[in-house]
Every structure is written in structure tokens, then in C-alpha cells.
Amino acid sequence: MTAAIEASGLGKKYGRHWALSDCTLSIPVGRVVGLVGPNGAGKTTLLNLATGMLAPSSGTIRVLGGAPGSGPGQLAKVGYVAQDAPIYAGLSVADHLRLGAHMNPGWDMALAAGRIRQLGLALKQKAGTLSGGQRAQLALTLAIAKRPELLILDEPIASLDPLARREFLQVLMETTAESEVSVVMSSHLVADLERISEYLVVLVDSRVQLAGQVDELLASHQLLTGARRDPATLPASQRVISASHTDRQSTILVRSDEPVLDPSWSVDQIDLEDLVLAYMGQARTSRPDVSDEFGTKILEEKR
Amino acid sequence: MMWVTWRQFRPQAVTAAAVLGLAAVLLAVTAPHLVDLYNSAGFNACHAACGHVASNFLTAIGSPYRAMFEAFIVVMYLVPTLVGIFWGAPLIARELETGTHRLAWNQSVSRTRWTAIKLGLIGLCAIATAGLLSLMISWWASPIDSAMNFGQPNSGSGFPRINPLVFATRGVAPLGYAAFAFALGVTAGVLIRKTLPAMAVTLAIFAAVQFLVPNFVRPHLIPPVQVTAPLNAYDASELMIGVPGNHMTVVGNFSQPGVWLLSNQTITPTGQPFTGPAGPACQGNSSPNACNDWVNSLHLRQLVSYQPASRFWPLQFIETGIYLGLAAGLGLLCVWSIRRRRS
Amino acid sequence: MIEFHLDTRSGVAPYLQLIRQVRQALRLGLLREGDQLPTVKDVSGSLAINPNTVLKAYRELEYEGLASARPGVGTFVTTTLSSDSISAYNELSRDLEGWISKARTAGLDDESIGAIFQRSIRTAVQEEVR
Numbered sequence: 001m002t003a004a005i006e007a008s009g010l011g012k013k014y015g016r017h018w019a020l021s022d023c024t025l026s027i028p029v030g031r032v033v034g035l036v037g038p039n040g041a042g043k044t045t046l047l048n049l050a051t052g053m054l055a056p057s058s059g060t061i062r063v064l065g066g067a068p069g070s071g072p073g074q075l076a077k078v079g080y081v082a083q084d085a086p087i088y089a090g091l092s093v094a095d096h097l098r099l100g101a102h103m104n105p106g107w108d109m110a111l112a113a114g115r116i117r118q119l120g121l122a123l124k125q126k127a128g129t130l131s132g133g134q135r136a137q138l139a140l141t142l143a144i145a146k147r148p149e150l151l152i153l154d155e156p157i158a159s160l161d162p163l164a165r166r167e168f169l170q171v172l173m174e175t176t177a178e179s180e181v182s183v184v185m186s187s188h189l190v191a192d193l194e195r196i197s198e199y200l201v202v203l204v205d206s207r208v209q210l211a212g213q214v215d216e217l218l219a220s221h222q223l224l225t226g227a228r229r230d231p232a233t234l235p236a237s238q239r240v241i242s243a244s245h246t247d248r249q250s251t252i253l254v255r256s257d258e259p260v261l262d263p264s265w266s267v268d269q270i271d272l273e274d275l276v277l278a279y280m281g282q283a284r285t286s287r288p289d290v291s292d293e294f295g296t297k298i299l300e301e302k303r
Numbered sequence: 304m305m306w307v308t309w310r311q312f313r314p315q316a317v318t319a320a321a322v323l324g325l326a327a328v329l330l331a332v333t334a335p336h337l338v339d340l341y342n343s344a345g346f347n348a349c350h351a352a353c354g355h356v357a358s359n360f361l362t363a364i365g366s367p368y369r370a371m372f373e374a375f376i377v378v379m380y381l382v383p384t385l386v387g388i389f390w391g392a393p394l395i396a397r398e399l400e401t402g403t404h405r406l407a408w409n410q411s412v413s414r415t416r417w418t419a420i421k422l423g424l425i426g427l428c429a430i431a432t433a434g435l436l437s438l439m440i441s442w443w444a445s446p447i448d449s450a451m452n453f454g455q456p457n458s459g460s461g462f463p464r465i466n467p468l469v470f471a472t473r474g475v476a477p478l479g480y481a482a483f484a485f486a487l488g489v490t491a492g493v494l495i496r497k498t499l500p501a502m503a504v505t506l507a508i509f510a511a512v513q514f515l516v517p518n519f520v521r522p523h524l525i526p527p528v529q530v531t532a533p534l535n536a537y538d539a540s541e542l543m544i545g546v547p548g549n550h551m552t553v554v555g556n557f558s559q560p561g562v563w564l565l566s567n568q569t570i571t572p573t574g575q576p577f578t579g580p581a582g583p584a585c586q587g588n589s590s591p592n593a594c595n596d597w598v599n600s601l602h603l604r605q606l607v608s609y610q611p612a613s614r615f616w617p618l619q620f621i622e623t624g625i626y627l628g629l630a631a632g633l634g635l636l637c638v639w640s641i642r643r644r645r646s
Numbered sequence: 647m648i649e650f651h652l653d654t655r656s657g658v659a660p661y662l663q664l665i666r667q668v669r670q671a672l673r674l675g676l677l678r679e680g681d682q683l684p685t686v687k688d689v690s691g692s693l694a695i696n697p698n699t700v701l702k703a704y705r706e707l708e709y710e711g712l713a714s715a716r717p718g719v720g721t722f723v724t725t726t727l728s729s730d731s732i733s734a735y736n737e738l739s740r741d742l743e744g745w746i747s748k749a750r751t752a753g754l755d756d757e758s759i760g761a762i763f764q765r766s767i768r769t770a771v772q773e774e775v776r
Contacts, residue, residue, distance in 0.1 A: 032696055051409055053405065053408070053409075055643075069408075071413055072411045072412060072413055072416075075409065075410065075411045075412070075413070076411040078409070079409075080405070080409040082402060082405035082406065082409075084402070086401060086402035086403045086405055086406050087403070087406065088311070088403055088406075089401070090311075090314075091310065091311075095310060098306065098310070099306075099307050099310070099410075100410070102304060102305075102306045102307050103304060103307060103407075103410035103411060103412045104410050104411040105411060106411070139406070142406070146410070146411065166694055169694035170691050170692065170693075170694045171691075172694075173690040173691055173693075173694050173695060173696065173697060174687055174690065174691035176690070176696070176697055177686050177687040177690045177691065177697035177700075178687055191654070194654075195654070195660075195693075195694055195695050195696070196694065196695065196696050197696065198696055198698055271657070
């Protein structure tokens with residue numbers, strides 16, 4: 001089965017700085033995939049490589065089996081909304097729909113017009129006078145109405161108010177329910193992605209830290225609380241992701257395929273936001289001078 | 304893609320149409336009177352020294368028409384410049400600056416096609432606008448141009464068509480300039496990626512080119528005609544003696560109507576430029592005739608280099624061809640530059 | 647037609663919340679046999695959740711025999727609460743009201759009554775798990 005996005009050793013360098021390095025991913029089709037990470041982690045770089053806006057410095061990437069951005073056929077398969085949803089300020093809403101119709105052979109004008117009606121946007125209104133939420137919705141409509149196989153959304157709602165964010169996600173979910181389209185959406189808000197995605201990719205410091213189905217990820221990570229203990233003493237099947245210690249107690253996040261049966265631990269599930277934060281913290285503090293006496297990596301105090 | 308290009312270009316197209324319309328009206332209204340004045344000036348009667356008829360005509364038309372004539376020269380210089388700055392520079396720079404290229408390049412149209420159609424369609428509009436204006440203005444000014452072509456190079460009765468000042472505003476040359484300025488603007492926009500700096504750079508480079516070409520390139524597009532003739536001081540158009548008398552210049556007369564005079568040198572029999580010193584016959588209280596006789600005794604010669612009036616159209620075509628070629632080259636550069644991935 | 651809501655902070659998986667809300671609606675008689683459940687598109691569109699979450703809930707309800715999916719039409723409720731259940735419900739409600747007035751008479755305030763109730767439920771659940 002063709003993957004929506006297939007990357008192998010993918011990297012992008014600007015001067016001396018690697019914006020993305022050693023990225024190997026196989027994102028499945030037909031899913032809603034969340035791409036999460038702090039600002040500057042490489043999310044936009046990855047999505048730009050996927051749409052053909054950038055060329056890789058190393059490695060390869062294939063989107064729906066084809067090279068990104070290579071010709072009208074490939075372009076028609078992918079719908080894209082860039083960060084902050086750029087639109088032509090001087091053109092009206094109706095002009096944008098006509099633009100879509102003229103530039104996309106697969107354009108579905110009935111769908112586009114229907115969406116605009118549902119959103120309550122005035123056709124004659126100049127797009128420059130729309131609110132942030134309305135612009136995001138217009139950009140999403142343009143991406144959806146070309147009937148792509150894959151929607152790539154680069155932090156489309158980052159600067160919107162909660163209501164506009166919710167409305168955008170509602171439209172996105174309705175669309176996913178109606179058609180077979182795959183979605184890859186990046187955000188730094190885990191809560192939004194938790195609602196909508198079934199597959200998650202965590203990107204921190206230009207590298208992929210975690211990737212997989214959300215319920216599998218949640219099931220395979222356990223938070224162990226118990227008496228203070230060196231994480232190195234845990235069995236090899238339990239991969240330590242992060243550990244924090246007080247003088248008496250240790251709290252350790254492990255990844256394990258089997259359930260943890262050691263009675264000396266109290267085992268809890270962890271929610272997605274904390275899981276992502278743990279991986280972000282692990283990537284950030286991988287500096288030798290920050291370890292404690294056990295030589296483990298210290299998790300930053302969660303506030 | 305055609306519709307999209309047109310829709311984005313619509314405001315500028317409307318402005319251009321308005322300017323063309325206004326110009327057309329103004330020219331159409333005043334042209335018949337000008338033609339009447341020309342026909343009644345007596346050019347069909349004169350055979351040899353029509354210069355006299357010409358300068359009478361140019362005086363008779365009055366200052367409003369002369370002002371219009373000069374204004375249209377300014378307009379024809381402005382048109383390619385404005386096209387470059389306002390149609391060319393923002394074309395792609397604005398998209399890169401506002402991020403709309405991320406919208407445009409992710410529709411189902413390849414970047415090559417997108418760039419090529421924008422360049423082609425609007426480039427053609429630029430050429431058409433300059434062409435129509437040039438056509439209308441050249442047609443309106445043809446009586447005056449004809450009269451000036453009878454004039455002498457240094458007679459002060461205006462500028463024949465082939466003279467650099469007027470040459471750039473007539474015939475097909477403005478088409479080449481408009482195409483080149485447009486392509487230059489678009490290229491600047493693509494490379495600099497910001498509209499205002501691109502506009503400034505376009506203006507600077509275009510102005511530099513428009514200064515350099517008439518002064519250094521055009522004179523050599525067709526090898527100029529060179530003539531040598533003996534210098535007669537009585538005929539000299541200029542005789543100057545510097546103080547305290549070591550330095551002297553004589554410039555021979557050259558009278559051929561409608562030419563573009565490139566250089567007029569006075570040389571000694573050995574081929575060196577004549578710079579003096581002034582002989583005793585030309586100093587103190589001697590009579591002008593004595594001085595002239597002394598000058599003639601030096602057997603000076605006049606070396607003239609010029610482009611005759613008949614070369615107006617050949618020069619026009621060659622120069623326009625060069626500018627169009629440059630425009631095409633810049634267009635290809637733009638397409639190539641945009642194909643290289645840029646976010 | 648019922649409407650779903652989601653409590654993201656409850657720690658309960660969304661699909662389980664949907665299932666519980668259907669069961670609760672059945673208990674209260676808001677849903678009867680033959681009623682249509684909201685479409686996957688409507689639920690995912692109004693709650694802004696992944697359609698597969700809704701599908702998972704509806705599949706689970708089908709497995710439990712509470713609903714059945716008719717392709718191209720929708721998902722429909724297949725049982726009604728039997729009148730036995732309803733009368734048992736009413737009887738239990740009356741019993742509880744009696745116990746509450748007893749507790750009040752003994753001097754317990756509402757918070758203590760709530761605490762006793764929570765602790766008893768938790769004990770019962772833990773015993774079920776074992």
C-alpha cells in the first residue's frame with residue numbers, strides 16, 4: 001500500500017544548520033496524522049519538503065508514491081494550507097473560487113460553493129478584509145475543493161482564537177468523514193491533535209522522536225512510581241524515556257510492549273499531552289552536565 | 304491560468320487603457336490642425352534649401368504644439384520605465400513577499416507554466432501598450448519630425464528623428480524597451496524577493512542601460528559614415544581662441560539634414576587633432592579675414608563621423624531586436640530561478 | 647435524535663464516552679428501538695473528533711447488541727429498555743431517596759453523603775475488577 005508520506009534519511013540543511021535531520025517515516029494513507037513539536041523543530045521544513053517547496057539536502061521523500069511537486073498530476077493529488085493561510089487580499093472570495101477552478105482540473109465547484117455558503121462568507125467580500133478564522137476556512141475550502149488524496153496543513157490555526165480553531169477542526173473532521181482523504185496537520189497544540197488524529201509524529205530539535213498510532217503509543221507507555229531507584233536497573237524490555245527523582249521517590253516513564261508486573265511499582269497510564277512533553281523534554285535536555293548521580297537524564301519540572 | 308493572470312493584472316490594465324484612451328483623444332483632436340499647417344507651409348514647393356521652410360513651419364505651429372511635442376517625448380521615456388517598475392517588479396516579488404506563492408504553487412499548475420504565462424501575457428501587454436502609444440505619437444508628430452529632418456544638426460531648430468533624444472520615443476524601439484524593462488523588473492523581483500527594493504533596482508539598472516546604449520552601443524550598431532573634407536575657415540561653424548592664446552579650436556561646418564552627428568574633428572595634415580597655438584594673425588587686433596586666411600594656410604581637414612537619416616529604421620530594428628533578445632533571456636532566467644525549489 | 651458531548655479532561659477515552667452516553671439515553675428512555683443515532687459525519691463534525699472514533703463507538707454498540715448499522719442509511723437502535731428494567735429503575739430511585747433522608751436525619755450533610763456514595767462505588771468497581 002502506498003504510504004501518504006514516505007521519508008528515508010531525509011534531511012535539509014541551511015548553511016551549517018540542519019533544520020531537519022535523519023528523518024525516516026512511513027505515514028499511512030487514509031488517516032488523520034498529527035505532526036507535533038515545539039516551534040523551530042522542523043515541522044514546516046518537513047511539510048515544505050513534502051509539497052515540493054524545498055528540495056532535500058540528504059535522503060529521499062515520496063508523497064503518494066510520487067516525487068513532491070513534480071508536475072500537475074502530483075500537484076493535483078495534494079491539497080496544502082500554508083502557515084497563516086495566505087490568500088490574495090485584493091481578490092474577492094468568489095475570485096478565489098474561480099482561481100481554484102481555473103488552476104485545478106479536478107475542481108469541485110459545487111462543493112466549494114456549498115462550503116462557502118455554510119460558512120456564511122460573502123462572495124463579493126475582498127479576502128483581505130476577512131477575519132483570521134475566515135481566511136483559514138477559505139484556504140481550507142480551496143484545498144478541499146480540488147479533491148486531493150492528501151491534505152497537508154502547516155499550523156493553519158496557530159494564531160486563531162479558540163472558537164475559530166474549533167470551527168476549523170469541525171470542518172476538517174466533516175471532510176474526513178465524507179471522503180477518503182488523508183490528512184497531515186502540524187501544530188504545537190497537542191490538545192487539538194489529540195481530538196482529531198489517530199497517528200502522531202513528534203518532532204523535536206530537527207529529529208523524529210516518536211511516531212505511531214495514538215492508541216498504541218498510549219498503551220505502550222507506562223508511568224512507574226515507586227521507591228527511589230536507578231533507572232539502569234530496569235529490565236531491557238522497558239525502555240526508559242524519562243525519569244525524575246526526589247530523595248525518596250522515583251517517577252519513571254517507560255516504553256514497553258509487555259505490561260509492567262513488578263509489584264514495587266505503581267503503574268499509571270499517561271495522557272497524550274504529557275507523553276509528548278516527556279519526549280520533548282528528553283530531546284531538549286540531552287546534555288551530560290544535566291544528569292543526576294545516576295547518570296540519567298533529568299525531566300524538566302513540570303509546572 | 305490565463306484568467307488568473309488577467310484577474311490579478313486587471314487594475315494595471317485598466318490604468319493602461321485609460322492612458323491610451325486619453326492619449327488617443329488628445330492626439331486625434333489636435334492632429335488635423337497640425338497636418339493642415341504642414342501642408343500649407345510650402346514643403347512641396349521647396350527643392351533644395353527647405354531648411355528655411357522648415358524653421359518657419361516650426362515657429363508657426365506655436366508653443367502649445369511644441370509643448371505637446373516635448374511632453375510626448377517625456378511620456379515615451381516614462382512608459383517603459385513605469386512598466387518595468389509597476390508591472391514587472393511587483394509581479395512575482397509581491398507573491399513572494401506576502402506568501403501567496405505558497406497558495407499559487409500548490410494548485411495543479413506547474414511553476415514553469417505559472418511563470419511562463421505571467422511573463423508572456425503581461426509582457427505582451429507591456430509591448431502592446433508601448434507599441435500603441437508609440438504608433439499614435441509617431442503618427443501625430445510626423446509633420447514636426449519631417450520638418451526637423453530638414454534641419455541642420457546644429458541649427459538649433461529641434462531634433463531630427465535619428466537624434467538620440469527622439470530616437471527612443473519613435474518607431475519600434477519603445478516596444479523593445481518596454482519588454483526589456485518588464486523582464487528586468489520581474490527578474491529583480493524574483494532575485495530580490497521584496498517589491499520596493501526590486502522597484503528601485505529596476506529603475507537604477509534600466510536608467511543606466513538607457514544612458515549607456517545611445518552613447519556607446521547605438522553609434523556602432525551600423526558602422527558610421529566617415530567623411531574627410533578640407534576645412535574652409537570662412538565656412539567654420541566655430542572658431543575659438545583661448546586666452547592667453549596658446550589654445551585654439553576650429554570646427555568645420557557640416558550641413559546634411561536629419562543626420563545624427565557623432566563626431567566632427569579638425570585634424571592637421573599629419574592626422575593630429577588641431578589644438579593651436581593661435582598664429583599672430585589671429586591675435587591682438589588683427590581682422591577676422593586675416594585669421595581665416597592663416598587658418599586656411601594650415602591645410603586643416605575636417606573628419607566627420609555620422610549616421611545618416613536613412614539609417615533610422617535599420618537602427619531601430621537592430622536595437623529593438625537586441626532589447627527583445629535581452630528580455631527573452633531574462634524571462635528564461637526567471638523561469639529557471641523559480642523552478643529551483645524555494646519556499 | 648440525541649446529541650453527544652465530550653469531556654476531554656475526564657481521562658475516559660472519547661469512544662467510551664460516546665458509548666456511555668448512548669446507554670444513558672437508553673436508560674432514560676430518550677432513545678427507543680428504531681431511533682437513528684446521529685451520523686458519523688454529524689458527530690465528528692460537531693465534536694471535532696476523528697470519524698474513526700465515532701465508528702469505533704458505534705461498532706462496539708453493535709457488538710453489545712444495542713445498535714445495528716444499515717449501510718448507506720445510518721446506525722439504528724435495536725433495543726428498548728424492557729419495562730422490567732424501568733420499574734426496577736423506579737424502585738431503586740425510591741430506595742435511594744429513603745436512604746438519603748435517613749442519612750440527613752442522622753446529621754450528615756450533602757458532601758458527606760456524596761463521599762460515602764463515591765467510596766462505595768469505587769469499592770464495588772475494584773471488587774468487580776478482581
